[in-house]
Amino acid sequence: MSVLPDLLAEIFREPTLAGVARELAVLAAPLWLAALVGLLIGWAWRPRWAAPHQPPPQAPALLPPQQPAPAADKLTVLPRPKEVAASMAPVEDTELAVSTADLKHLRRVVEEKDGGPAWIHMMDRSLPTFRYQAWRRDMENGPPQYRSSTIFEDASPDVVRDFFWDDEFRMKNTWDDMLLQYDTLEECTETGTMVVRWVRKFPFFCSDREYIIGRRIWASGKTYYCVTKSVPRPSVPRSSKPRRVDLYYSSWCIRPVESRNGGMTACEVLLFHHEDMGIPWSIAKLGVQQGMWGCVKRIEPGLRAYQIARAAGEPMSKYAAMAHANTKFVADELTASEGNSEASSSSNNTVAEKPKHWTGNLPKVIMIGGAVALACSFDQGLLTKALIFGTARRFAGPGRR
Structure with a gap:
């Protein structure tokens, strides 16, 4: 236990300040390298549920019950020629990739009656032309969920609805610079239901991600409920790159609200989002928290360009x-058709929690592994190796002595 004090005492016996600084730098460098090695091991680490061949677990409160997959001959609902449309029966709701059950679920989430955990307030930012607030809640058996409210001044719900749905403009304007590719797999012009394929760019240490998304819009007056979620499509072959995301949910409620200057000339977008990207949830949560505001600020210029166009x-x-x-x-x-079976919540919001330091969420074995790898890779003498192993043992907590 006296190795570190003895080592520091030896360093401070150096005759000059420059010598002390040099020795301290030599002492600290392995620790920084150990942390870096630990981080690299952490990025490479994958839990079993994130393996490509095994779908991730479903959280009980994440999504409404999935509809049974339609028969193979009903997967693609093609546009109907005008001359025969009158003689054909309407499309059955249960045959579509997104059904009324998804609308009911989104409305329960909007009204905070879905029975999920409390929302934790994360952020409140504003600029002259819009205001942004964000919340998070941690699920017991699924990835973190996010809820946000963005109020755009001088914007109509109709244009905002089209803006978020327009994949062509999304990529051409580059306000969503993660989108690399988009394709339409299925569409129903009667209900507006679509199944699209997205490929999104991820950081250099991750492969790009592929999404098979079902989406549909419902309208009640000037309020729009826009559901987008992952849908199973075994007919679309999987590949190792880009990697398929099996759990994805990103839905909006778009509605008119009062402007700062009075009048119903502003538009609120309530977004509910979660996905399992195949990386540890604690790391994904850190990335979202750090990059959220930067991504949001890109949306507003894109919307204004869309309005001008x-x-x-x-x-x-x-x-x-x-x-x-x-x-x-x-x-x-x-609402009347749903009855009284919905779970109710009198208050489902809490004040902001103090964020924990991100290193506390990583497995302790990462830091130990990094320290062991560093100690075995560098010939820095016995004292340095003892210090590295001692640091790793300290991170591991009390144990055998």
Whole structure:
């Protein structure tokens, strides 16, 4: 236990200040390298649930019950020719990738009646043209969930709806610079339901990710419920790169709200998002928290460019046109049909918690492994190796002595 004090005492016996500084730097360098090795081991670490061949666990409160997959001959609902449309039966809701059950679930989340954990307030930022707030809640058996409220001044719900649905503009304008590729796999012009394939760019230490997403919009007056979620499509082959994300949920409630200057000229976007990207949830949570505001600030200039393009009469893309094929419903009637079976919550928000230091969430074995690798790789003498192993043992906590 006296190795470190003896080593420090030896260093401070150096006759000059420069000598002391040099010896301290030699002492500290292995510790920084040990931390770096530990981080690299942490990035490479994958739990069993994140293996490509095994789908991630489903959290009980994450999504509504999945609808049974439709028969193979009903997967793709093609546009109906006008001359035969009148003689064909309407598309069954349960045959679609996104159904009324998903709308009911989104409404329960919006009204905070889904029975999930309390939301923890994370962020409150504002600029002259918009305000942003964000919350997080940690699920027992699933990835963290995020809820945000963005209020755009001088924006209509119709244009904001089209903006978020328009994959063509999303990539052309680069306000979403993670999107590398998009394709339409299925579409139903009667209900506006689509199945799209996205490929999104991830940092250099991760492979890019592939998403198979079902999406659909419901309208109640000027309020729009936009559901996007991952859907199983075994007919789309998997590959190691990009890596398929099996659990993805990102849905909006877009509605008019009062502007700062009075009048209903502002638009609020309530976003609910979670996904299992195949990396440890604690690391993903850190990344989201650090990069959230930077991503949000890119959305508003993109929306203003979209408003200008629409005002100039630029033609709509087919993706924006599909946003107009939404399903109308009466909110009161849907609420009445749901009965009293929904879980209720009188207050589902809490004050912000003090964020824990991110190193506390990594497995202790990462730091130990990094220290062992460093100690065995560098010939720095017995005292340095003893110090590295001692540091690792200290991170491991009380144990055998």
